[in-house]
Amino acid sequence: MTEPNLGSTAGENVPQHIAIIMDGNGRWARERGLPRTEGHRRGADSVRRVVDACGRLGVKYLTLYAFSSENWKRPPEEVKALMKLLIQFLKTKTKEMVERNVRLQAIGRLHALPPECQEQLHRSVEQTAGNTGITLILALSYGGREEIVDGVKSLIESVEKGHLDRAMIDNDVFSKHLYTRYYPDPDLLIRTSGELRLSNFLLWQLSYTEFYITDVLWPDFGEKELEAAVAEYGRRQRRFGGV
Numbered sequence: 001m002t003e004p005n006l007g008s009t010a011g012e013n014v015p016q017h018i019a020i021i022m023d024g025n026g027r028w029a030r031e032r033g034l035p036r037t038e039g040h041r042r043g044a045d046s047v048r049r050v051v052d053a054c055g056r057l058g059v060k061y062l063t064l065y066a067f068s069s070e071n072w073k074r075p076p077e078e079v080k081a082l083m084k085l086l087i088q089f090l091k092t093k094t095k096e097m098v099e100r101n102v103r104l105q106a107i108g109r110l111h112a113l114p115p116e117c118q119e120q121l122h123r124s125v126e127q128t129a130g131n132t133g134i135t136l137i138l139a140l141s142y143g144g145r146e147e148i149v150d151g152v153k154s155l156i157e158s159v160e161k162g163h164l165d166r167a168m169i170d171n172d173v174f175s176k177h178l179y180t181r182y183y184p185d186p187d188l189l190i191r192t193s194g195e196l197r198l199s200n201f202l203l204w205q206l207s208y209t210e211f212y213i214t215d216v217l218w219p220d221f222g223e224k225e226l227e228a229a230v231a232e233y234g235r236r237q238r239r240f241g242g243v
Contacts, residue, residue, distance in 0.1 A: 013234035015187035017061040018054060019209070021201055022046070024193030024217030037081045042219035044089050051102060053223040055134045057230060061183055062136050065201050069109065069143030083113070086140070087120050094124040101133030107179035108142030109150075137183065144203030151177040151204075180205055188233045190226075192218045210236055 022043060029039030047064065054062045067082060074082075097104055104124050113121070121140075154177040158164040164173070175181060185205040194215040198206065212229040214221070 014058045014230060015210075015233055016059070017063070017184050017186045018059055018188045018190065018229075019063040019065070019186035019202055019206070020050070021065045021189070021191040021195075021199060022218040022221075023191060023195055023199075025219060027193060028217040028219045036078060037085075039219060040082060040085055044085060046218055046221050047089070048093065048096070049222045050226055051134065051136055052100070053226045055100065055102070057227070059134060059230075061186075062134060063107075063180075063183075063186060063202070064136070064138055065142065065199070066138045067108075067140045067142070068200060069112075069141055069146050070200065072112070072141070083117050086117055090120045090124045094127050097124070097128050097136070098131065101131045102128060103131040103133065103135045104128045105135055105137045105182075106140050107137060107147075108140045109146060110140060112141040135183070137180075139201070142179075142201070144198070144200045147179050148204060150179070175204070178204060185209065187238075188212060188229065190214070190229050192216055192221050208238070210238065 025039035025043040026036045027039075028042065029036050051062060067086070071082070072079060094104070096102075106121055106125065110118060110121065117140075121138075151174060155164070155169060155174065158177070159166050180202070185207070186202065186209045188211075189202075189206055189209045190212045192214055194213060196213060202209075210233055212232055214225060214229070216225050
């Protein structure tokens with residue numbers, strides 16, 4: 001993906017970078033007697049509401065856990081439907097992202113996506129590359145452990161090629177070999193549907209991130225819920241291990 005311009009930080013009480021584990025689509029559908037695919041479709045509608053709300057609040061980066069490396073284990077028909085929904089989302093929302101000054105990026109093992117998904121994702125990223133507003137980062141075919149493994153492999157390759165002395169390796173150097181090397185670590189992690197786990201998401205980057213858990217299912221998550229999370233973040237004091 002193209003390197004974004006980090007630009008200025010958000011306001012003092014507004015997180016610069018929010019990451020969201022969008023959970024609860026299936027439960028939302030089940031409670032309404034609807035197929036899981038309808039829950040995913042309604043969840044996609046929540047993405048636009050949250051991106052718009054983040055833009056208004058002054059958030060600079062929004063990372064959404066859209067499809068995990070473990071999600072490939074789901075029934076083939078559901079995976080196929082999710083890939084189709086991704087393509088549809090990109091095709092229909094890219095023009096809006098251009099108009100709303102949203103820059104699209106993606107992280108993960110993107111080569112594992114179906115070719116049509118890769119092609120549409122590349123087109124959407126290129127079409128929004130000149131935008132200077134909020135950066136929307138989709139985590140696709142993403143796993144935190146896999147990212148760390150890929151980062152180690154990248155470090156080893158750099159050392160073997162003589163581009164890096166292993167004595168130079170520290171936290172900052174390692175971070176530059178991760179998928180997220182162009183972005184600051186998240187300030188706030190939101191997880192919907194009340195689950196209390198990371199689910200293999202941004203394991204390295206969330207070391208000092210503030211967590212906000214809500215019982216609201218992702219298809220019902222919108223501006224009001226986002227503002228509540230940001231308000232709670234603003235009441236916390238981040239010490240980063242200090243006193």
